[in-house]
Amino acid sequence: MRYDKRIKRFMSNIYKEVMPTVSIITTTYNHKKFIAQTIESILAQSYTDRELLIGDDSPDSKAWGIIQSYVKKYPDKIKARHHKPGK
Numbered sequence: 001m002r003y004d005k006r007i008k009r010f011m012s013n014i015y016k017e018v019m020p021t022v023s024i025i026t027t028t029y030n031h032k033k034f035i036a037q038t039i040e041s042i043l044a045q046s047y048t049d050r051e052l053l054i055g056d057d058s059p060d061s062k063a064w065g066i067i068q069s070y071v072k073k074y075p076d077k078i079k080a081r082h083h084k085p086g087k
Contacts, residue, residue, distance in 0.1 A: 022050040029056075032063040039070050039078070054080040 024042055028035050035054075042052050056064050067080045 022047065023053060024050060025053045025055070027055045028058065028063055028067075030058050030060070030063065032058070032060075032066060035063050035066050036070075039067075043074070043077070050077070052078045054078065056080065056082045057084075058082075059084060 026038060026042075028038075031038075039052065039054075042050070054067055056067055058064060064082045067082075071078050071080050
C-alpha cells in the first residue's frame with residue numbers, strides 16, 4: 001500500500017514539473033444565462049493546473065455579480081475584470 005502512495009506522489013510531482021499552467025481566457029457581454037455554466041465547465045476539467053481569466057463588458061451588473069461570486073469562491077483560480085462600455 002505504501003508503495004502505491006509513493007508512486008502516486010512521485011508521478012504527481014513529475015506531472016507538475018512537466019505540465020505548464022494553462023490560462024483560459026473568457027469574455028462575456030450580457031451572458032448572465034451562460035456564464036455560470038461556462039465557469040462550472042472549466043472548473044470541472046480534469047487538468048487542474050489552470051487559471052481562468054474573465055473579461056466582462058456587460059453594461060448591467062447581473063453577469064458581473066455571478067462572476068464575482070466565483071472569484072470569491074476560487075480566488076486562486078479565477079481572475080476577472082469588469083469594463084463598462086463607454087468608459
